[in-house]
Amino acid sequence: MEIKKTSLNKLHQSNNAKFVEFAGYEMPIQYSKGIIEEHKFTRSNSGIFDVSHMGQLFIYGDESLTEELEKIFPLDLKNLKQNCSKYSFLMNEDAGIYDDLIITKIEEGYLIILNAACKDKDFEILSNLLGSKFKMNLDNNRSLIAIQGPKSVEILNSVINGVDQLNFMTGNWFDSDSQKLFVTRSGYTGEDGFEISISNDKVEKFVENLIQKGAQLIGLGARDTLRLEAGLCLYGHELDINKTPVEANLRWAISKSRLSNGGFIGSKKIMNQIQDGASQIRVGIKPEGRLIAREKTKIFNDTDKQIGEITSGTFGPSVNGPIAMGYVDKEFSKVDTKILLEVRGKKHPANVCALPFYKKNYVKGVN
Amino acid sequence: MSEVKFSKEHEWITLEGDVATIGITKHATEMLGDIVFAELPEKGSNVEKDGTAGVVESTKAASDVYTPVSGEVVDTNQAIVDDPSKINEDPEGSAWFFKLKMKDQSEMDSLMNKEEYDKFAKESAS
Numbered sequence: 083m084e085i086k087k088t089s090l091n092k093l094h095q096s097n098n099a100k101f102v103e104f105a106g107y108e109m110p111i112q113y114s115k116g117i118i119e120e121h122k123f124t125r126s127n128s129g130i131f132d133v134s135h136m137g138q139l140f141i142y143g144d145e146s147l148t149e150e151l152e153k154i155f156p157l158d159l160k161n162l163k164q165n166c167s168k169y170s171f172l173m174n175e176d177a178g179i180y181d182d183l184i185i186t187k188i189e190e191g192y193l194i195i196l197n198a199a200c201k202d203k204d205f206e207i208l209s210n211l212l213g214s215k216f217k218m219n220l221d222n223n224r225s226l227i228a229i230q231g232p233k234s235v236e237i238l239n240s241v242i243n244g245v246d247q248l249n250f251m252t253g254n255w256f257d258s259d260s261q262k263l264f265v266t267r268s269g270y271t272g273e274d275g276f277e278i279s280i281s282n283d284k285v286e287k288f289v290e291n292l293i294q295k296g297a298q299l300i301g302l303g304a305r306d307t308l309r310l311e312a313g314l315c316l317y318g319h320e321l322d323i324n325k326t327p328v329e330a331n332l333r334w335a336i337s338k339s340r341l342s343n344g345g346f347i348g349s350k351k352i353m354n355q356i357q358d359g360a361s362q363i364r365v366g367i368k369p370e371g372r373l374i375a376r377e378k379t380k381i382f383n384d385t386d387k388q389i390g391e392i393t394s395g396t397f398g399p400s401v402n403g404p405i406a407m408g409y410v411d412k413e414f415s416k417v418d419t420k421i422l423l424e425v426r427g428k429k430h431p432a433n434v435c436a437l438p439f440y441k442k443n444y445v446k447g448v449n
Numbered sequence: 450m451s452e453v454k455f456s457k458e459h460e461w462i463t464l465e466g467d468v469a470t471i472g473i474t475k476h477a478t479e480m481l482g483d484i485v486f487a488e489l490p491e492k493g494s495n496v497e498k499d500g501t502a503g504v505v506e507s508t509k510a511a512s513d514v515y516t517p518v519s520g521e522v523v524d525t526n527q528a529i530v531d532d533p534s535k536i537n538e539d540p541e542g543s544a545w546f547f548k549l550k551m552k553d554q555s556e557m558d559s560l561m562n563k564e565e566y567d568k569f570a571k572e573s574a575s
């Protein structure tokens with residue numbers, strides 16, 4: 083299959099991007115400054131991420147759509163206010179995760195942001211579940227740009243006036259340069275920031291404008307170190323069809339009101355796991371010293387019994403040390419539990435730790 | 450000190466008496482990206498030509514470091530273990546990896562000179 087390119091491909095090239103294939107797309111892993119500089123720039127200034135490979139699924143409908151979606155997602159959508167966003171999952175009957183996603187209630191229905199590698203399958207699953215009653219559009223004509231970091235609000239507000247009035251996990255339509263943009267205050271870096279849905283033919287000029295105002299392009303490499311420091315899951319690593327939200331320690335994302343009555347796909351398994359506890363749980367892990375434990379590294383206890391596996395591991399530039407996440411047996415999931423990581427045939431000491439590794443406060447209550 | 454020689458695994462080597470100093474090339478560091486971890490062979494250990502003699506890890510991945518010649522490890526550069534970013538800063542100078550007491554200096558003969566290596570690196574990169 084031919085590799086797909088986003089509308090910013092030329093701009094990436096002219097900014098000396100190193101490309102990798104990701105979910106069938108040619109995406110920038112880094113630019114000339116490298117992952118650590120890009121990571122630090124995002125934490126201190128403002129980074130621009132091309133996330134146009136992700137799916138933007140618009141589903142159009144009224145209250146009857148809300149009712150149907152509540153049968154799928156573990157969310158209290160009836161009480162979700164218009165323009166508010168929630169993190170959620172598309173699951174199977176065993177609560178295995180097909181995808182993790184952000185769903186926003188908009189005037190016309192819902193906008194769901196899906197992972198690039200999952201979006202086509204998600205569309206198929208949702209089409210089958212919803213039938214033909216509601217119009218669905220996995221919109222390929224729109225790009226998605228994230229701008230993340232402390233200076234982002236000032237920079238973006240100078241281009242799209244009024245975005246500074248958004249609270250975290252809310253969004254709205256804005257007019258800019260005679261076009262309609264959907265902007266949410268959200269992101270996946272642990273920083274304050276925004277995601278902008280914009281038509282493909284306008285996106286290059288829009289991003290050039292942001293660069294001119296001081297933001298810089300950041301590749302997927304730094305996006306990964308940023309999200310890992312923020313303790314956020316990446317589909318295909320922390321999450322997959324064999325993991326449930328309870329095991330992934332994402333119970334907070336399931337609306338409390340839905341836990342008492344269930345009625346969403348996977349609810350039985352989730353309610354059982356909440357009652358009985360999951361046998362393995364996602365935790366944060368800090369190797370001692372500088373050793374990096376990558377994905378698939380085996381985790382042992384002090385009597386040589388394997389108790390889990392690393393799902394993501396790298397060097398955290400802001401933490402200035404190695405960080406990882408993984409799944410361990412329940413009895414080893416407490417913070418400060420000593421564990422051993424097998425790297426290149428030798429076992430190295432590490433500690434279970436609280437997530438995130440790096441924390442900032444999101445913007446709440448601007449209006 | 451001898452002329453700098455290079456291996457196909459992107460190591461450089463110089464020889465002073467019978468002691469060789471080995472590190473990774475600038476081209477290698479550019480391919481790897483930001484280096485955040487380095488592991489070196491133990492002092493006193495013996496390493497064999499083309500065998501692994503250490504590891505470097507970038508933010509993206511781990512890569513083995515090979516030794517282009519055989520010998521006994523007589524010194525290692527602790528400074529790059531303590532601060533691996535030095536490898537990106539000065540890979541072909543102060544950020545050497547280890548020194549070997551060579552057994553068979555003829556092992557140097559099959560290695561590339563700078564001109565040959567630059568051509569090799571350019572071709573293998575494209």
